[in-house]
Amino acid sequence: MDAPLDPRLTWDLPAFGAMARTADLEPLVTRVLAPNPSGMTLDGTNTYVVGDPGSGQAVLVDPGPDDAAHLAAVEAALAGRDARCVAVLVTHHHGDHADAALPWGARFGARVAAADPAVAGPGGRVLEPGEVVRLAGTTLGVVATPGHCADHLAFRVESGAVLVGDHVLGRGTSVVSHPQGDVVAYLESLRRVHDLGPSALYCGHGPELTEDPGAVLDFYLAHRAFREEQVLAAVAAGARSVGELVATIYAAVPREVWPAATSSTRSMLDKMAREGRLAVSGDEVRPA
Template structure:
């Protein structure tokens, strides 16, 4: 199998804040203020980005991805609301992972605001389940709902009037996103990347890491190329013989900190499921229902 070079990440030449240097709050545009939650980790990077969205002077705001139910984080969000002279009128959630959704129902109750998300579990009793193409007219502005399944099955993005897109964990400000397994779906993820790309976003406001404003389309193109490269690496490794998932991860992610290998294993399994569905590889083992080894078809 011919060699394929790793795609170049366009962000490498951008002037982005280093890991751990994102400010606690930042006004990204008149419509949007970002509030960084105090939950940094290997998976959440600097922490979860909560977005306060609303037209200046409207007296209202929408919270997107409240994140962890942390008193200090709530106080920081309330300070932004006060500075905007706005009250929270809705809580929106991109997907069900706890680092984005944990505070949704508690904060919705605290603010007396409804919760809206892609699943009924997150939206809760009296909440709203959102679908692709829904248009939310709140806080003096409009947010368009964009279905972006792949990272999780219920993942949503929100396109703002400015052209910026709140992308949750679909695209990260640093590195690449995980396609969770078993609920994640690589085919859906790739389709969602193309869907966001076709919107021609003016900026990507990510669930973790800095905002991406210099060339959002280039980042989306890189994400697509990166997934193709990982697929090529798997096929090349399997061309040398059958292998277990852990062995594949150790080879392909050798230059990545071991702390993120469990997440890499999820993306690897999701990619292998895609290749199995395409008839290019097969799971292999004594018990096919529990096989952890794979080989070329």
Template sequence: MLPVTAPVDPRTSWALPAPGTMAPVADPEPLVTRVLAPNPSPMTLDGTNTHLVGEPGSGQAVVVDPGPDDPRHLAAVEAALAARDARVVAVLVTHHHGDHAEAALPWGRHFGAPVAAATPAVAGPGGRLLRAGERLQLAGTTLDVVPTPGHTADHLAFRLASGAVLVGDHVLGRGTSVVTHPEGDVLAYLESLRRVHDLGPSALYCGHGPELTTDPGAVLRFYLAHRAYREQQLLDALAAGARTVDELVAVVYADVPQAVRPAAAQSTRATLAKLVTEGRVEPDGDRVRVA
């Protein structure tokens, strides 16, 4: 059995804002303004990050992940647009979860702008379906559509002309992302992490938590190592006699707050599905065992 050693998160040594102290509005680079939605929670961290993207002076902006349909958030986004002297020309959505997509169609109507996403359910009637590898020419700049399935099946990221990547829930500014079950897929998630890593991003602008600019590649390598670590922990727990998801979560996520245990259970189920696919564990009714 391989030793189970937790990988070191490189962000622990970075000067990131403490939880609950993120600025409500920030300009991480000239192309981007981040507006923090007022929906903090154990799962959304400080709240959902809505990003406005556009070439300065173009008079235009793209809204990426409008987030909750909240009048306070809309007012903050409109103030940020006014500061950029920009009007909205498109609304893009990384994936269908409500904390990212709820406001997409209402705001599309409000701004008179088309909505674009990976699925018709999010893009809505008359919306635009985005294709992997597509290059969008919008707001005086380019956004490359990067497929990043894993957290959800429909997840996308957007690479900016600056080299930064808007990663939605694929990578978080703090902690690690959940691979949802049954729609999430750990094998796809690992491949997506490698895909974003191979882009050599200059920064990661996350759907939740602070911007990651010091060494984005190190964060992506940590995410890959963290998944391998959790997988080995599950195998060790199974070898020690754990059989149900609840038993596995109690062992593997013993140091995780109770509020996020349901998310840990989802990632556990998704990892077990990977191990079943690989023939390393076998289902046994509502239980599992090492093959």
């Protein structure tokens, strides 16, 4: 099986580290990039300011790290829209998306909403898949996207764009965290977002994807199938542990991301073991 071609390689996307700190993506959405770049967060966490420009209000989606410089940039974006923050929405509980939720919610006097009650906090709102959040002169549809982790949500804006958090990244592919993640749920979530026919994917990390969002989702699905074939080939060639699989499959990938690759590989092995395609016991992997 040949490796699928990533359509983004031919797109005119900003180089790593060249994303603007603040960008108006459409009338409803402004993106503010947090100053927390890394191998895992790519250019940094994307915080989204969402609302009707004439409403005087806005919703923050994924406030990110509780960082003073990032807060100042978000407050400048709010001022640029002549808006006050009326709610903080969080796609999932990971700290690079959620750490600022409660402190910023308190600062703005805004209610926090998330799928995880611990993220929403006391007095917060626990979001349910399929519900519609009506705030800031607009609506946000709540889309269940578990897989990267169990509590992951995406938000569909009225324009048809989807704020996908870590479900899809602007560069590379997402990690299916182990043991919180679930590859089967992740694949189902990719198809669910695909069925929405998104006009754009506004990612938790990396640039926004506007040219052909469906092609990126197709690539993500094909990439997971390709990884499974690589695992089967490596086991057939003699690999007998998770470490050996990662060293073989991710040999060309910087070692700093091998822990994330190991997490995704473990999640993939769980799926393949349930399907009876491999025998897995702890770190040991054998043909079925």
